[in-house]
Amino acid sequence: xxxxxxxxxxxxxxxxxxxxxxxxxxxxxxxxxxxxxxxxxxxxxxxxxxxxxxxxxxxxxxxxxxxxxxxxxxxxxxxxx
Numbered sequence: 001x002x003x004x005x006x007x008x009x010x011x012x013x014x015x016x017x018x019x020x021x022x023x024x025x026x027x028x029x030x031x032x033x034x035x036x037x038x039x040x041x042x043x044x045x046x047x048x049x050x051x052x053x054x055x056x057x058x059x060x061x062x063x064x065x066x067x068x069x070x071x072x073x074x075x076x077x078x079x080x081x
Contacts, residue, residue, distance in 0.1 A: 006056040008056055009028075009057060011052070011054075011055050015023060017033075020035060020041060020047075022067065024053060032057065033063065034064070034065050036066075037056075040069075045065065045070055051070055051073055052073050053067045053071065054068050055068070
């Protein structure tokens with residue numbers, strides 16, 4: 001997918017599916033099926049339900065996307081389990 005043919009949205013992980021796939025609810029209320037990009041997979045970045053992410057969506061299929069960034073939403077005092 002060429003870089004100029006994508007739309008970027010922010011969203012929240014609503015459901016974790018097998019094989020590093022997720023259901024993401026975008027800020028505008030739409031839900032899409034998203035998979036993890038190669039850089040996140042290479043660096044073993046863990047994505048959990050409820051975390052905020054940035055999703056690239058192709059202009060050809062608006063129901064599927066690729067997660068390109070996970071935002072750090074931890075607050076001071078939270079513990080990592």
